[in-house]
Amino acid sequence: MKIFIFLFASFIALSCSSNKKQAISNTNDFNTKTTVDSFKYEELTVQFLNNWKLVENSNQDSNSKMLIWEREGIESSGQFIVTITNIRFDLDFVLNLMKSNLFSSIPINKSLIKENDVRKIKYLGVDALDQKYRYEYKGSYVSGRFLVFRKNNKTFTLLFQTDESDKEKNIEGFEYFEKNLKINSR
Numbered sequence: 001m002k003i004f005i006f007l008f009a010s011f012i013a014l015s016c017s018s019n020k021k022q023a024i025s026n027t028n029d030f031n032t033k034t035t036v037d038s039f040k041y042e043e044l045t046v047q048f049l050n051n052w053k054l055v056e057n058s059n060q061d062s063n064s065k066m067l068i069w070e071r072e073g074i075e076s077s078g079q080f081i082v083t084i085t086n087i088r089f090d091l092d093f094v095l096n097l098m099k100s101n102l103f104s105s106i107p108i109n110k111s112l113i114k115e116n117d118v119r120k121i122k123y124l125g126v127d128a129l130d131q132k133y134r135y136e137y138k139g140s141y142v143s144g145r146f147l148v149f150r151k152n153n154k155t156f157t158l159l160f161q162t163d164e165s166d167k168e169k170n171i172e173g174f175e176y177f178e179k180n181l182k183i184n185s186r
Helices: 002-012 091-104 164-180
Strands: 022-028 035-041 044-049 052-058 064-071 079-085 119-123 126-137 140-151 154-163 181-183
Touching: 035 064, 044 079, 044 164, 064 164, 079 164, 091 126, 091 140, 091 154, 140 164, 154 164, 164 181
Parallel strands: none
Antiparallel strands: 022 035, 035 044, 044 181, 052 064, 064 079, 079 154, 119 126, 126 140, 140 154
């Protein structure tokens, strides 16, 4: 399953040059029973529980960046993906591109994909598009969520995905990512 998400993310994001500032630090969050790590890149700060690991930090050119976190464990299916594009794309276009690339990378009957309605929400104080989906793959059900928004003249995409048998294990990490992702003004 992780290979399909990686393929999807590869379609979505070209990556930024490697001379950008980025750092991972480790702190203790007293609201959780675990250590919290923090990743910084330009104006983006992502805090995450330490049972999640940054497994992909792509750098190919100066237009975009892709970051992938996976929950640790051999049988874990949790993934959180962030893409940052230095271009202000139309949100509907980006959401449709994300869906097209993800769903075309999965060798399943497309009629097995169930999409919820797109919701317009506020995230980090800006307009965003939010859509959940679910599909069956090799006898397992996979659910996920796309979140697309623009801030600081950039387009951001967030993808949360899990095998539903792991949903309870991954939900705390997903909620922590979503509540603790910050984009500072430049």
